[in-house]
Amino acid sequence: MSATQRAKQRSADRGPNREDSEPWYRQFWPWFLIALPGSVVIAGLATLYIANRYADDLVVQDYYKDGLAINAQLEKRARAEALGVQATLLLTREQVQVRLDSAGAAEPEVLTLRLSHPLEADRDFRLDLARVAPTLYVASLPAPAGRNWHWRLEPQDGGWRVDGSLSAESFLDLDADLELDVRPEKPSEDSAPAL
Numbered sequence: 001m002s003a004t005q006r007a008k009q010r011s012a013d014r015g016p017n018r019e020d021s022e023p024w025y026r027q028f029w030p031w032f033l034i035a036l037p038g039s040v041v042i043a044g045l046a047t048l049y050i051a052n053r054y055a056d057d058l059v060v061q062d063y064y065k066d067g068l069a070i071n072a073q074l075e076k077r078a079r080a081e082a083l084g085v086q087a088t089l090l091l092t093r094e095q096v097q098v099r100l101d102s103a104g105a106a107e108p109e110v111l112t113l114r115l116s117h118p119l120e121a122d123r124d125f126r127l128d129l130a131r132v133a134p135t136l137y138v139a140s141l142p143a144p145a146g147r148n149w150h151w152r153l154e155p156q157d158g159g160w161r162v163d164g165s166l167s168a169e170s171f172l173d174l175d176a177d178l179e180l181d182v183r184p185e186k187p188s189e190d191s192a193p194a195l
Contacts, residue, residue, distance in 0.1 A: 076161035108155040
């Protein structure tokens with residue numbers, strides 16, 4: 001038996017030619033099986049990008065430094081309590097108003113207010129509040145603030161410190177266009193002393 005006859009005999013033993021003898025890359029199932037882990041890799045890379053791009057900020061960048069400075073902060077708070085300094089904040093869309101009850105302590109001309117977002121440090125901002133009337137300080141807001149934001153108020157010399165969080169009571173009716181009346185009250189004619 002010659003070599004060609006043997007090859008013919010082997011091909012006859014294998015059976016008839018199959019119809020799906022196309023190359024693998026032209027068939028559905030190999031691509032389907034490759035697409036499953038491929039989609040997981042793409043979703044993992046997208047998740048990694050989102051996690052790095054929109055990561056939560058640390059509220060405090062340097063914990064060690066803040067740990068060392070905690071005693072100074074506590075002293076400032078204690079000094080404010082000893083002086084009887086209390087503050088009430090009211091916010092509108094464009095303005096922040098601070099009523100300072102200093103219980104007889106000297107009122108500075110300018111106060112520094114720091115508003116801090118609870119999670120995103122890039123939304124924090126600092127304002128210098130000007131005194132427009134006795135116990136009343138006003139400044140324009142560069143960006144809107146919301147509930148649960150933290151605030152810290154202190155004079156420019158850093159002698160005391162008052163802080164807290166904004167609540168629903170801290171906001172004037174934002175649906176109405178209210179303007180803060182920052183003019184000092186004029187005495188009425190009824191309250192004038194009688195001669």
